[in-house]
Amino acid sequence: MSLSKFNGLELPASADFHVHLRDGAMMETVVPTIKKGGVNTVYVMPNLVPPVTSSSDAMAYQARLRAIDPSINYLMTLYLHPSITPAVIRGAKAQGIVGVKSCKFPNPNHAQLPKHALSTNSIANTSNFPDPAGVTTNSSSGVISYEPFYPVFTAMEKCGMVLNLHGECPSDHDKNITILNAESSFLPTLKSLHEKFPNLKIVLEHCTTKEAVEAVKSCGPNVVGTITAHHLFLTVDDWADDAFCFCKPVAKWPSDRTALIHAALSGTGKFFLGSDSAPHPISSKKGGTGKTAAGVFTQANVTSLILDAFELAIERKLIKEEDVTKEILEGLLSGYGREFYGVKDLSGEKIVLRKGEEKIQELITGKEGVEVVPFRRGMGTWSVEWK
């Protein structure tokens, strides 16, 4: 137990800056796992079916979430879409909406997923999804052009809303772009946006590559990156034959995983937790003969998985025990994100970490037969208790 020094450690409640909470019966199943994971503040992604593109949709969604657990601070977002205008931005800011999420652009190969069950990171999962018309790939440079949204970004810059980027290019086999280099191919677009909007707060969500880490570092303080719990464990070897380890952006090389671990421990405030916990019913993962929905579910163990990941990294000699300090852990799990977003934790709630016999659940079940398989099911982890 390489981080035994943290046994009994008291931390501020974690803040998870990238969550998928879905709707309906799945939402009712997933929301109770937020506090199980030691989290009291969540940044709620808007890719419901249909997606959240108006303030009223966002507020209604927030109300549905609060009805399940009112003790959680739900930070709401809008889904970047042609219907989003500068006026919508100003109205959203007034309502307390925090940011706008740009999801991955359509993958023409992606099969249609059943509407009733889920939303995914891909906006091409249902024919009802609007195409972000006007966002095109500039074919000579490979940079995705967000030009139609520049007035929106200007408004966001002015009123202090955050732009959350799922940073991947669409696959383009003529350019040898696949899911393996979709993220690194996106980085010129990130830099271009940052140059055009230097005062716009931008989050490169769920970084999965060494290149993305370097790109975020090379940008000014308004550009940060979130890191998931699962990408600290996974490489391509893990998800190739395991649907429950498959998500987008896909986990890649051991060297990428190492870069993410180091970024998570960098202590600079540039990287913090955004779990991208993405629940899917087993049927969407394994059922029938259809495609596998992308998403790894970690919500119930977000805090403890981070500890587990660092312990594994110490065992693998990628880092040393002394690289993991209380200050860095606190920053990664809540401080840096709260600082970036300007979201204080008024509750003052504290969690206590202990390493004992705790195991990750085999299965999470809910109403209407909802069944979700958590990441690293059945494996030992830290216990997280509310003080």
Added chain:
Amino acid sequence: MSLSKFNGLELPASADFHVHLRDGAMMETVVPTIKKGGVNTVYVMPNLVPPVTSSSDAMAYQARLRAIDPSINYLMTLYLHPSITPAVIRGAKAQGIVGVKSCKFPNPNHAQLPKHALSTNSIANTSNFPDPAGVTTNSSSGVISYEPFYPVFTAMEKCGMVLNLHGECPSDHDKNITILNAESSFLPTLKSLHEKFPNLKIVLEHCTTKEAVEAVKSCGPNVVGTITAHHLFLTVDDWADDAFCFCKPVAKWPSDRTALIHAALSGTGKFFLGSDSAPHPISSKKGGTGKTAAGVFTQANVTSLILDAFELAIERKLIKEEDVTKEILEGLLSGYGREFYGVKDLSGEKIVLRKGEEKIQELITGKEGVEVVPFRRGMGTWSVEWK
């Protein structure tokens, strides 16, 4: 229909130099699909559970296959294993066994697969599988050492048996080796074996990379490569979320796919068809919450899929219609392989290709509830009739 010139084309029966025919009910389901695919000669891989490691096992297996369809020429192989000795080789040659297959070395991450249902390319799929003791990775150079088997290879060289290599290194995250570069990492081992045994016929099975194609080309005439039908279609984007497109070695980059298409059309005799058609019941692909068995099933459409692949490549402007000649097609589908293995087609059987309304089956069903999902199910393909 870019290869309309081949409508009505008569060819010798195809020869598939890499097939998995399993045993029991699955074997009874799969063997009838061999001739459906226009094939009358198959090179039968030995990775049953337990694997075929003796001549008597191989002959008994051949008898079971002949009982289902005696009109097919089943070329039998042994599974490379410590129990294989020079004496075993000489005895096998006398029995008409053609080659010895070296499967992929154990992946410590690979979960145990149910014995009753299947065999896979990984020899680590059951605790009953013997470890190829003595085959280790030379850690300083990364070359897998086959040294314990050198006497066997010498005997094979002498009596003209063929060595079939599943050419992938085990994953090694300290060396940044994953399933994405396992094949390219193996190529020094291939070259080393060829240098030590220049008269040994070696087949690098199911090449999936540009590097493998180049490596085979750079070796003498005793080293050839087989190419599957599915790797002419697939990239990583296809199998990430589709269990029925997932196999080992994994499909990789568009540039790799292009290199394979060009290798298949090279007309040099260095590359020929080895489908690696690998049937699995749906339950092994999608069932429960376990790992996904690796393997793509193409046996029923092996010949027509090759035509489809070239037509797609013409549409994508990777090749020209005139690059696909009757001579090259004949060589790829049967001639080059028969030449390399010294296996004449005494039947003189012919197949006729036509492009019409033929579609690949949605599902292949057999006894005891066996269900196999074929590659490109439901899609249009060429019809293949026996003259």
